Amino acid sequence: MIFSLMFFDVAFGFYAAAAVSYVAYFLFRREWIGHSSTLLFVLALLSNIATLVMRTVEIHHAPFTNLYESMVFFSALVAVIYLILEIRYKNKMLGVFVSIFLFLSFFVTNLLPFRMKVYENLNPALQSYWLEIHVATMFVGYSAFAISFIAALLYLGKSKWQNSFPFKHLPDADFLDNLGYKSIAWGMPFLSIGIVTGAIWANYTWGSYWSWDPKETWSLITWLIYAAYLHARVTRGWKKRKAAILAIVGFLSMVFLYWGVAFILPGLHSYGGAA
Amino acid sequence: MLPYIVKRLLKVIDNLFSSTKFGIFLLLVIALVAIVGTVVEQGRPVEYYYKLYGITATGWIMKLSINRIFGSLWMVIPTLLLIINLVYSTLLRLPAVIKSIAVPNKFHTFSKLNDTISIRDKEETAKRVSNILKSLHYKIYYLKDGSLFAHKGITSRFGFVIVHLSILIILFGALLGAIYGYKNYVVIDSGDTKPVPEINASIKVDRFWMNYWPDGSIKQYNSKLSIIKNGKVVHTQIIDVNHPMDYAGFRFFQSGYGKSYDKIKEAIAVLYDKKVDKVVAKPVLAQWNKWFDIGQYKARMVDFVPDFYFDTKRGYITSKSLDYNNPAVRLQIKGPKGTPPFVWEFLKYPGSVLKEFTNKDAIIISSITPIYYTGLQYAKNPGANWIWLGSAVMAVGFAMSFFMYYRRIYIAFNDNGNTLTISGISYRQSDLFAKEFRKIINRIKEKESV
Numbered sequence: 262m263i264f265s266l267m268f269f270d271v272a273f274g275f276y277a278a279a280a281v282s283y284v285a286y287f288l289f290r291r292e293w294i295g296h297s298s299t300l301l302f303v304l305a306l307l308s309n310i311a312t313l314v315m316r317t318v319e320i321h322h323a324p325f326t327n328l329y330e331s332m333v334f335f336s337a338l339v340a341v342i343y344l345i346l347e348i349r350y351k352n353k354m355l356g357v358f359v360s361i362f363l364f365l366s367f368f369v370t371n372l373l374p375f376r377m378k379v380y381e382n383l384n385p386a387l388q389s390y391w392l393e394i395h396v397a398t399m400f401v402g403y404s405a406f407a408i409s410f411i412a413a414l415l416y417l418g419k420s421k422w423q424n425s426f427p428f429k430h431l432p433d434a435d436f437l438d439n440l441g442y443k444s445i446a447w448g449m450p451f452l453s454i455g456i457v458t459g460a461i462w463a464n465y466t467w468g469s470y471w472s473w474d475p476k477e478t479w480s481l482i483t484w485l486i487y488a489a490y491l492h493a494r495v496t497r498g499w500k501k502r503k504a505a506i507l508a509i510v511g512f513l514s515m516v517f518l519y520w521g522v523a524f525i526l527p528g529l530h531s532y533g534g535a536a
Numbered sequence: 537m538l539p540y541i542v543k544r545l546l547k548v549i550d551n552l553f554s555s556t557k558f559g560i561f562l563l564l565v566i567a568l569v570a571i572v573g574t575v576v577e578q579g580r581p582v583e584y585y586y587k588l589y590g591i592t593a594t595g596w597i598m599k600l601s602i603n604r605i606f607g608s609l610w611m612v613i614p615t616l617l618l619i620i621n622l623v624y625s626t627l628l629r630l631p632a633v634i635k636s637i638a639v640p641n642k643f644h645t646f647s648k649l650n651d652t653i654s655i656r657d658k659e660e661t662a663k664r665v666s667n668i669l670k671s672l673h674y675k676i677y678y679l680k681d682g683s684l685f686a687h688k689g690i691t692s693r694f695g696f697v698i699v700h701l702s703i704l705i706i707l708f709g710a711l712l713g714a715i716y717g718y719k720n721y722v723v724i725d726s727g728d729t730k731p732v733p734e735i736n737a738s739i740k741v742d743r744f745w746m747n748y749w750p751d752g753s754i755k756q757y758n759s760k761l762s763i764i765k766n767g768k769v770v771h772t773q774i775i776d777v778n779h780p781m782d783y784a785g786f787r788f789f790q791s792g793y794g795k796s797y798d799k800i801k802e803a804i805a806v807l808y809d810k811k812v813d814k815v816v817a818k819p820v821l822a823q824w825n826k827w828f829d830i831g832q833y834k835a836r837m838v839d840f841v842p843d844f845y846f847d848t849k850r851g852y853i854t855s856k857s858l859d860y861n862n863p864a865v866r867l868q869i870k871g872p873k874g875t876p877p878f879v880w881e882f883l884k885y886p887g888s889v890l891k892e893f894t895n896k897d898a899i900i901i902s903s904i905t906p907i908y909y910t911g912l913q914y915a916k917n918p919g920a921n922w923i924w925l926g927s928a929v930m931a932v933g934f935a936m937s938f939f940m941y942y943r944r945i946y947i948a949f950n951d952n953g954n955t956l957t958i959s960g961i962s963y964r965q966s967d968l969f970a971k972e973f974r975k976i977i978n979r980i981k982e983k984e985s986v
């Protein structure tokens with residue numbers, strides 16, 4: 262456990278440093294600050310990945326069987342997606358928001374009580390390769406939604422105050438809107454596969470593919486909101502603003518699906534000692 | 537002729553069910569009903585709601601079926617409306633979609649993406665352009681006005697039809713499951729056989745056991761099952777929590793276990809002499825229901841209760857609970873004159889009963905080894921395969937909608953033959969298409985510059 266916990270702290274530190282550096286880049290727009298921001302971000306991602314690798318070595322199976330591990334996994338995915346975007350669009354401005362987002366996600370993960378950070382033996386129902394497929398696809402979906410959330414927030418800001426600070430430095434509104442749509446177009450299939458593999462697993466383990474337990478129900482709610490988002494975008498006469506609001510609502514629903522259900526609503530999925 | 541009012545009504549219905557806005561509204565309504573279903577716990581006894589919400593609110597919860605919201609009209613009505621909306625608007629949309637991918641009959645320019653390129657030779661360029669587009673897998677047409685038309689990604693325009701179809705398939709599967717799905721539960725002691733009428737056979741649990749992690753927590757529950765038909769074993773399989781058994785259309789799941797509450801496997805029997813305060817015979821490993829000799833007695837264990845309770849009013853013996861709080865074994869005994877034929881032997885009060893009769897001897901039962909029972913859930917759901925089919929269809933539909941896109945390109949050669957005008961448009965993914973459009977233009981220009 263020691264090594265993964267240690268790398269966690271290192272990654273946490275680098276994300277904090279990257280967030281500060283991106284903000285400095287945003288304010289002063291010096292090229293060297295931009296380069297060091299990316300460097301710090303890459304270092305943060307590497308130690309984030311090292312946390313996962315060490316955890317896998319320590320526990321001998323995929324590192325996302327409790328809330329703590331899954332947050333580390335989720336953060337790594339968001340960071341990878343962001344880096345791809347940064348390289349592809351050669352724009353570092355989103356880095357400010359992504360690094361702050363990741364810093365916050367490490368921050369809340371770090372608040373978890375220690376007993377939830379260490380590994381517990383898997384209970385019998387969790388020992389299945391469906392677990393790995395199910396959880397991994399869910400988290401790819403979650404991380405795409407996280408990006409769409411950031412894009413939607415910035416879209417709303419940009420379309421309202423395009424020429425004032427800080428929005429004037431951001432990519433234009435169409436780009437943000439498009440980024441939001443694309444993230445959801447990736448997130449939606451992964452969320453759907455996640456829900457279906459979960460159903461297959463439940464069918465195999467409990468004998469029914471759907472039992473309306475809170476986690477299942479919230480995954481459906483989230484899915485429905487994103488389906489509404491997709492339709493809001495193809496409906497003529499609806500401003501993109503409404504779609505952006507649905508993207509934000511969808512993300513909040515996803516956060517509830519991820520954290521809220523574990524702590525507030527009881528059920529089969531109470532995860533990693535919560536609830 | 538329809539009366540005016542009916543016409544108006546039909547118009548309103550038509551407007552409603554053809555509209556995507558109504559579809560969005562329904563999706564959000566279903567989401568809202570589901571939220572209520574997670575906030576108010578489902579399927580609890582009345583007292584639970586009463587304690588939590590008070591009497592008035594509980595009355596409403598019951599009256600409005602909020603305690604069983606997922607099967608109620610709250611869910612069924614919006615879902616039905618959604619199906620009608622989905623089918624109607626998809627079908628209405630189809631002609632427009634088909635029209636939008638039709639080959640046009642003349643050249644057209646779009647304001648967003650267009651360019652004019654100088655060329656050297658009209659024939660040669662036309663050939664080259666069509667080769668470039670072909671290499672990008674465009675379908676190419678020569679229009680009557682002498683211009684060129686190409687498009688790509690037609691299937692993506694039908695992605696939404698496939699996605700919507702998949703939703704119908706999934707809902708159909710859910711309906712089948714709701715009507716024909718069946719679930720039952722049976723408890724069988726390890727070593728016992730019980731008939732399971734649904735499969736027209738009996739199930740014998742040859743063995744139930746657990747595996748443990750090094751720290752002692754439970755790793756897995758396992759049962760070895762045999763299916764017995766007409767006295768013959770026709771199938772044997774070991775199941776655990778993630779590996780059920782399929783037989784005769786049913787799936788059997790390891791879903792519970794516990795210590796048997798009406799028998800034990802074995803125990804140690806000892807003969808104790810009160811007078812000399814000593815154990816007087818060799819301890820015996822007594823098997824359930826098997827006679828054993830101990831001193832001058834013959835005995836066997838014939839009954840067991842885990843939590844002994846004598847119901848004085850009705851005069852019979854039962855168990856207060858299924859837990860081993862006050863376990864007792866009934867012994868059948870043969871011995872010298874004066875020996876009672878049956879005694880209850882309490883594990884917590886060794887030898888107390890028999891002593892009273894013989895004033896001297898007591899058979900003490902200790903170290904019992906329990907028998908475990910396994911709880912098998914068995915279920916049949918003819919809808920499940922439809923759900924999996926629908927999910928696969930949905931994946932295809934999503935791939936068509938999100939990872940492909942439709943685009944059209946128009947190219948006209950101008951009258952004097954030394955320029956061409958190219959223009960394009962895409963349905964979705966305008967940024968990707970803008971890039972592709974630039975690339976095509978650059979490839980055309982490559983050979984034209986002097």
Ligand code: HEM
Nearest residue numbers: 488491492495555556559618621622625629696699703937
């Ligand atoms: C139940 C969940 C539903 C899902 C998952 C779903 C999925 C989709 C998808 C993936 C698209 C393509 C979106 C895009 O082009 O970006 C789409 C388009 C569309 N959907 Fe749905 N849909 C659902 C329900 C409905 C309902 C209830 C209606 C009823 C109005 C509807 C009407 C439409 C229409 C009109 C389009 C536009 C097609 C186009 O021109 O591209 N959908 N849907």
